[in-house]
Amino acid sequence: FSATLSKRHSAQVFLKLENVQRTGSFKIRGAMAKLSKLPKEVLEQGVVTASSGNHGAAVAYAMAQLGGSALVFVPNHASSVKCAAIERYGAVVQRYGDDGLITENYARQIALEQHKPYISPYNDMDVITGQATIGLEILEALPNVEAVFVTVGGGGLISGIAGVLKAVNPNIKIIGCQPSNDAAMMQSVRSGHLIEINALATISDGSAGGIEPDAITFELCQTLVDEWVTVSEHEIMLAMRDFLETEHQLLEGAAGVALAAFAKVADAYQGKRVAVVVCGAKISLETLQKVLQVKP
Numbered sequence: 001f002s003a004t005l006s007k008r009h010s011a012q013v014f015l016k017l018e019n020v021q022r023t024g025s026f027k028i029r030g031a032m033a034k035l036s037k038l039p040k041e042v043l044e045q046g047v048v049t050a051s052s053g054n055h056g057a058a059v060a061y062a063m064a065q066l067g068g069s070a071l072v073f074v075p076n077h078a079s080s081v082k083c084a085a086i087e088r089y090g091a092v093v094q095r096y097g098d099d100g101l102i103t104e105n106y107a108r109q110i111a112l113e114q115h116k117p118y119i120s121p122y123n124d125m126d127v128i129t130g131q132a133t134i135g136l137e138i139l140e141a142l143p144n145v146e147a148v149f150v151t152v153g154g155g156g157l158i159s160g161i162a163g164v165l166k167a168v169n170p171n172i173k174i175i176g177c178q179p180s181n182d183a184a185m186m187q188s189v190r191s192g193h194l195i196e197i198n199a200l201a202t203i204s205d206g207s208a209g210g211i212e213p214d215a216i217t218f219e220l221c222q223t224l225v226d227e228w229v230t231v232s233e234h235e236i237m238l239a240m241r242d243f244l245e246t247e248h249q250l251l252e253g254a255a256g257v258a259l260a261a262f263a264k265v266a267d268a269y270q271g272k273r274v275a276v277v278v279c280g281a282k283i284s285l286e287t288l289q290k291v292l293q294v295k296p
Contacts, residue, residue, distance in 0.1 A: 025280030031058035033130025050107035053082025055121035060091035100209020122156030135164030153207030155217030162224035177261035206254030
């Protein structure tokens with residue numbers, strides 16, 4: 001429960017703290033759900049994945065627990081903090097491509113060549129099912145929740161959460177949150193088909209990048225997301241600084257997106273019971289310094 005946000009916005013605001021999850025983000029849920037279903041002999045041969053950072057760390061951690069190695073491809077601009085975390089868990093990191101979708105396509109190709117499973121960060125029903133456990137936990141803690149704000153990249157997180165919440169109560173409002181600089185899923189949903197956009201750099205590196213053409217998350221987002229909110233880089237950083245100051249916990253840019261989106265439309269949720277998913281914590285010292293220096 002956030003006393004600060006609740007008082008400020010005249011609502012009951014709760015924060016789902018995936019920033020304190022193992023490996024520092026929600027991604028461990030989907031990675032473990034997928035990898036734990038693979039036979040031991042397959043795990044021992046190793047897996048390949050692509051990631052902006054958090055999914056790669058989750059796969060590396062899960063493989064270390066289950067017995068096996070991971071090769072993780074990241075975009076050229078991937079956070080050094082996130083890459084270091086992947087390597088600490090025992091995986092090999094290779095940089096490739098200037099966009100997440102390019103990285104994903106290349107990783108899939110390498111997986112085929114090496115005859116190893118490719119572990120998608122979002123385009124896999126087992127991974128989505130893992131992320132859905134967040135929805136279960138929200139319902140356990142807040143059975144009368146009325147709205148949930150979730151940051152969207154490839155759509156795996158919101159698809160899992162919304163799938164659970166809508167199955168139990170179709171009236172729960174699901175709000176997809178994206179940076180204005182990189183809102184591929186929102187623009188695709190509004191266009192009626194997946195599109196490529198001219199994305200700009202964003203502090204929300206965890207949600208950045210294109211979406212695979214056959215992504216199962218697209219139809220799920222079309223069906224399950226009630227509203228979309230985009231936020232500027234300045235709004236994201238203000239929300240991050242506010243969280244640091246009032247909740248005294250670390251968070252990364254993607255987590256700031258959901259907080260900023262709620263703040264932007266909070267007037268519409270006065271008197272409501274709202275949950276905001278704080279999806280991850282991995283932030284570099286350089287980025288943290290920028291956030292702390294941001295002015296209103």
